[in-house]
Amino acid sequence: xxxxxxxxxxxxxxxxxxxxxxxxxxxxxxxxxxxxxxxxxxxxxxxxxxxxxxxxxxxxxxxxxxxxxxxxxxxxxxxxxxxxxxxxxxxxxxxxxxxxxxxxxxxxxxxxxxxxxxxxxxxxxxxxxxxxxxxxxxxxxxxxxxxxxxxxxxxxxxxxxxxxxxxxxxxxxxxxxxxxxxxxxxxxxxxxxxxxxxxxxxxxxxxxxxxxxxxxxxxxxxxxxxxxxxxxxxxxxxxxxxxxxxxxxxxxxxxxxxxxxxxxxxxxxxxxxxxxxxxxxxxxxxxxxxxxxxxxxxxxxxxxxxxxxxxxxxxxxxxxxxxxxxxxxxxxxxxxxxxxxxxxxxxxxxxxxx
Amino acid sequence: xxxxxxxxxxxxxxxxxxxxxxxxxxxxxxxxxxxxxxxxxxxxxxxxxxxxxxxxxxxxxxxxxxxxxxxxxxxxxxxxxxxxxxxxxxxxxxxxxxxxxxxxxxxxxxxxxxxxxxxxxxxxxxxxxxxxxxxxxxxxxxxxxxxxxxxxxxxxxxxxxxxxxxxxxxxxxxxxxxxxxxxxxxxxxxxxxxxxxxxxxxxxxxxxxxxxxxxxxxxxxxxxxxxxxxxxxxxxxxxxxxxxxxxxxxxxxxxxxxxxxxxxxxxxxxxxxxxxxxxxxxxxxxxxxxxxxxxxxxxxxxxxxxxxxxxxxxxxxxxxxxxxxxxxx
Ligand SMILES: Nc1ncnc2c1ncn2[C@@H]1O[C@H](COP(=O)(O)OP(=O)(O)OP(=O)(O)O)[C@@H](O)[C@H]1O
Ligand SMILES: [Mg+2]
Numbered sequence: 001x002x003x004x005x006x007x008x009x010x011x012x013x014x015x016x017x018x019x020x021x022x023x024x025x026x027x028x029x030x031x032x033x034x035x036x037x038x039x040x041x042x043x044x045x046x047x048x049x050x051x052x053x054x055x056x057x058x059x060x061x062x063x064x065x066x067x068x069x070x071x072x073x074x075x076x077x078x079x080x081x082x083x084x085x086x087x088x089x090x091x092x093x094x095x096x097x098x099x100x101x102x103x104x105x106x107x108x109x110x111x112x113x114x115x116x117x118x119x120x121x122x123x124x125x126x127x128x129x130x131x132x133x134x135x136x137x138x139x140x141x142x143x144x145x146x147x148x149x150x151x152x153x154x155x156x157x158x159x160x161x162x163x164x165x166x167x168x169x170x171x172x173x174x175x176x177x178x179x180x181x182x183x184x185x186x187x188x189x190x191x192x193x194x195x196x197x198x199x200x201x202x203x204x205x206x207x208x209x210x211x212x213x214x215x216x217x218x219x220x221x222x223x224x225x226x227x228x229x230x231x232x233x234x235x236x237x238x239x240x241x242x243x244x245x246x247x248x249x250x251x252x253x254x255x256x257x258x259x260x261x262x263x264x265x266x267x268x269x270x271x272x273x274x275x276x277x278x279x280x281x282x283x284x285x286x287x288x289x290x291x292x293x294x295x296x297x298x299x300x301x302x303x304x305x306x307x308x309x310x311x312x313x314x315x316x317x318x319x320x321x322x323x324x325x326x327x328x329x330x331x332x333x334x335x336x337x338x339x340x341x342x343x344x345x346x347x348x349x350x351x352x353x354x
Numbered sequence: 355x356x357x358x359x360x361x362x363x364x365x366x367x368x369x370x371x372x373x374x375x376x377x378x379x380x381x382x383x384x385x386x387x388x389x390x391x392x393x394x395x396x397x398x399x400x401x402x403x404x405x406x407x408x409x410x411x412x413x414x415x416x417x418x419x420x421x422x423x424x425x426x427x428x429x430x431x432x433x434x435x436x437x438x439x440x441x442x443x444x445x446x447x448x449x450x451x452x453x454x455x456x457x458x459x460x461x462x463x464x465x466x467x468x469x470x471x472x473x474x475x476x477x478x479x480x481x482x483x484x485x486x487x488x489x490x491x492x493x494x495x496x497x498x499x500x501x502x503x504x505x506x507x508x509x510x511x512x513x514x515x516x517x518x519x520x521x522x523x524x525x526x527x528x529x530x531x532x533x534x535x536x537x538x539x540x541x542x543x544x545x546x547x548x549x550x551x552x553x554x555x556x557x558x559x560x561x562x563x564x565x566x567x568x569x570x571x572x573x574x575x576x577x578x579x580x581x582x583x584x585x586x587x588x589x590x591x592x593x594x595x596x597x598x599x600x601x602x603x604x605x606x607x608x609x610x611x612x613x614x615x616x617x618x619x620x621x622x623x624x625x626x627x628x629x630x631x632x633x634x635x636x637x638x639x640x641x642x643x644x645x646x647x648x649x650x651x652x653x654x655x656x657x658x659x660x661x662x663x664x665x666x667x668x669x670x671x672x673x674x675x676x677x678x679x680x681x682x683x
Contacts, residue, residue: 252456260440260441260445274459349461
């Protein structure tokens with residue numbers, strides 16, 4: 001087990017290298033002037049000064065020199081201050097966000113993570129539960145119902161569903177507002193009456209015992225969570241159902257029944273652990289899919305996370321910001337993959353040998 | 355001797371898209387206490403299905419047990435409640451299957467799986483179950499029981515897996531052990547070891563065994579009585595000695611002739627039974643073996659022979675007296 005994990009960990013630097021190469025390669029499509037914002041905030045309009053900056057930061061030099069600078073940073077020849085450097089956590093300056101990309105991520109990522117976690121956990125719980133229910137009642141009414149519902153969900157576009165929800169619950173009924181918090185909460189945050197140390201509104205509200213703020217937060221989260229998770233629900237149910245059916249058809253299930261176990265025990269102790277192997281992989285993909293899904297969802301609901309920022313950066317051709325987010329996204333994916341791989345090794349003992 | 359298990363008119367069909375598979379067509383047999391009963395027959399003749407039906411372990415649907423009774427300790431296995439039956443499965447009647455690889459759960463430790471029936475059927479602690487398991491591992495010749503208990507099935511060799519599966523079946527000291535071709539997947543030397551071991555265990559545990567196989571050679575080594583099945587019917591039943599000395603059914607004769615013999619000359623071809631086993635999609639009113647039978651007479655094509663008592667100690671389902679080639683009187 002440990003050697004398996006170590007082997008996985010050794011792969012991480014390689015993956016990181018690959019991701020940075022990929023992103024860096026894309027940055028090469030920019031002009032040197034545009035790339036200057038990887039190192040400084042105010043790009044001068046003046047041609048002469050621009051040229052000096054391009055020279056200072058080697059933006060016309062061979063690609064490997066640039067890659068090196070991009071990775072570790074580059075000292076300003078006059079002040080000696082180091083600018084840029086992915087490894088230093090400097091992803092460049094965001095034109096659309098008017099702050100360094102990294103600061104933008106710091107400000108906005110907790111909101112996205114909160115949304116994603118609140119979406120993914122119910123997906124896993126409810127998805128597995130429904131999938132198992134469908135498989136155990138194979139071809140009976142419950143199974144058919146769950147199948148039909150998941151097909152409908154899977155074939156219903158996110159933006160349509162999102163807009164529908166907004167039309168009904170926001171415009172018509174005014175139950176669930178858009179954004180992340182109401183004006184009065186925002187004012188409390190800005191005036192430091194309400195502190196947000198973790199960045200997760202739900203957790204901060206609970207810690208401070210501010211139930212009014214918690215309620216407000218939840219009201220803002222309901223619609224985006226629904227939109228973000230419903231498609232994954234459908235896939236999760238399908239994968240769980242089919243892998244559960246497959247497990248239930250295996251010979252060892254017959255052995256389990258032959259031992260005198262009840263049907264419930266057979267499902268829980270023997271079929272489920274096997275069915276969870278493909279479902280775990282699926283969970284990894286789901287997290288990845290969610291991170292893509294937040295772009296649309298956050299935009300629809302005007303939710304101040306990474307996704308909506310990436311969308312507006314993209315529409316304004318702020319490539320440095322988009323690439324910064326892409327790089328960050330890549331790191332998250334590598335981490336998610338690592339977690340899934342380790343879980344995989346825990347669930348399936350056969351993995352360790354191969 | 356006492357009848358431990360008495361099966362009557364067991365009939366199991368599968369309702370598939372291609373049609374109704376008449377897998378088991380009204381078989382009746384007894385198992386006596388302490389006896390080892392062999393069941394032989396070609397692939398697909400219904401051996402496994404009939405045994406699985408006894409414990410109601412066939413998948414339903416598509417399977418359906420249409421009729422029959424199976425009396426075991428005054429309980430009819432086929433009509434008793436599911437709860438009652440569960441108390442018998444794995445405790446009083448255990449099964450060992452053909453392929454120990456696929457019949458073990460790949461993601462659970464072997465030890466955990468072996469202890470499971472004991473923990474389920476007895477009010478004991480994990481510790482006691484573990485002790486029992488180590489005892490059983492010793493019985494079936496698994497050295498290093500502690501290490502093996504912690505291993506997963508894929509870390510075992512085929513022979514070891516089958517030993518572990520037998521240990522699992524014996525955990526609750528069953529009265530009947532049903533072994534469904536447990537040695538088919540193993541090579542010949544391991545096969546012989548396992549059979550020797552089972553013979554020893556049978557005496558130690560004082561249990562009755564139903565042993566399913568293709569291999570009449572194994573039966574001769576192990577069983578006292580043998581049932582020959584064909585197309586879902588029992589076509590002959592006899593003590594092993596009698597069967598080998600004088601098979602009564604043309605199919606049994608064919609089976610025995612197709613065994614390799616030591617006195618066989620080199621290059622001499624093994625006899626085979628011509629033709630293929632029937633597809634069991636329809637009820638027949640002829641003897642199911644008639645199309646392949648060299649002794650067949652007109653009657654065989656018009657009427658399916660019932661299993662009839664013969665010499666008061668054996669039974670056969672055939673119209674023809676194979677010695678004379680004429681209809682039996
Ligand atoms: N789940 C099922 N669905 C449909 N038909 C089945 C099913 N299980 C068994 N059968 C059919 O029932 C018949 C008897 O099968 P069974 O497994 O009892 O044969 P067998 O004598 O054990 O053969 P083998 O020696 O190959 O194990 C076969 O024709 C088989 O195709
Ligand atoms: Mg079989």
